[in-house]
């Protein structure tokens with residue numbers, strides 16, 4: 001059985017391209033175009049890993065979605081992708097256990113990450 | 129270093145000193161922040177005392193026991209709301225009274241902590257609140273004028289330019305590597321979307337030029353007493369191909385000359401923006417109606433569309449730089465989010481007004497009012 005990856009992003013082009021890449025890694029991909037659609041989806045779908053954009057409907061949609069996902073599926077690995085780091089210079093990594101607790105994401109990735117690194121990170125989180 | 133002030137209101141000294149102990153070395157670190165937030169603890173044993181401290185020290189957070197001798201906790205809460213102080217209130221309650229919970233929430237209580245609470249419960253509540261305060265204040269900061277805005281503006285701008293570039297580059301790589309197979313038909317969407325994103329970027333650059341013109345010049349020195357109709361006609365002609373493509377009909381319901389003091393090119397920018405929005409956020413077979421009326425010393429121009437409409441809460445944010453409504457209907461529509469903020473800036477230059485009313489799935493009305501003569 002192929003592992004199911006949920007990708008959520010409000011940029012249709014990014015979503016399409018990510019889907020293609022991740023499918024190419026050999027996973028099954030389900031997409032949602034925002035927090036609202038994703039929340040609807042996860043009512044019936046249990047993905048094996050989720051990749052969420054940080055800023056969607058709201059500036060912290062990714063956090064909230066991650067929080068809800070983890071509440072429903074505590075073991076589900078969550079990656080939050082963001083373009084914030086490079087452009088705004090905001091520091092963006094969780095260093096302490098406390099951050100991890102309320103941010104509830106396993107990994108933060110820059111949206112411009114190289115394909116091979118992306119694949120490596122996904123496999124690591126899935127213990128493959 | 130940032131410090132948030134927490135006022136603990138409880139008549140039991142044990143609770144106050146307990147909370148003080150739990151929070152005294154507590155720090156909240158948020159990934160967006162340069163440095164962790166620490167807490168300064170204030171104490172009050174009665175509601176009356178609490179109100180005095182609230183006025184004198186303006187704490188950021190109030191931990192409020194409801195069962196106090198004298199004034200009740202809920203009265204303190206009301207006091208804070210009436211003064212419209214920017215304070216987050218957490219109720220500490222020993223008994224779960226639904227009635228109190230409802231009332232307190234209506235008065236603006238942010239959270240509830242059960243009593244007795246564990247250190248972990250208190251800390252995690254404070255942590256959530258700190259996060260909430262931080263996000264709220266950051267956004268507020270971004271909305272006030274100043275240099276920060278400049279920086280923010282440029283960083284958003286570079287983000288807005290980079291996003292389409294990434295999308296286009298992504299599609300080009302897909303095509304280059306034949307990721308969708310050998311049939312050229314498979315690439316139609318990739319090409320279509322790339323063209324769309326190029327258009328979006330061009331739009332952004334054009335909006336930027338309008339924006340800087342207004343920001344730098346502030347000039348209304350090319351004001352002439354001009355007829356609105358021909359200017360509107362230019363905008364109508366510009367938008368026509370787009371309207372046909374979207375299957376939207378545009379009607380100009382006033383044909384007689386209407387004169388006003390205005391800089392031609394600025395009036396055109398306003399019309400282009402409102403008209404393009406009315407078409408862009410419309411539905412198939414929709415319509416746009418334009419009326420111009422003279423009311424006393426003012427001219428009123430109305431753009432009315434039968435489009436997707438907006439929610440009340442979004443209307444307030446329309447004139448913020450880069451603001452765009454994100455939902456199902458708008459996700460494939462490109463735009464810079466600058467059009468209406470440019471429009472508003474010009475309107476302000478002429479001491480005009482813009483009023484927006486809208487109903488979701490029904491349509492929107494944008495009503496402009498300008499004095500005929502600029503003194």
Ligand SMILES: Nc1ncnc2c1ncn2[C@@H]1O[C@H](COP(=O)(O)OP(=O)(O)O)[C@@H](O)[C@H]1O
Nearest residue numbers: 405406409437452453463464465466467468492
């Ligand atoms: N006539 C309209 N009907 C519905 N939504 C509108 C209308 N005009 C503007 N909007 C909303 O307001 C947002 C901001 O508009 P604007 O500043 O012109 O930016 P842009 O059109 O580039 O997105 C748009 O993204 C859209 O969501």
Ligand SMILES: [Mg+2]
Nearest residue numbers: 405463467468
């Ligand atoms: Mg616009």
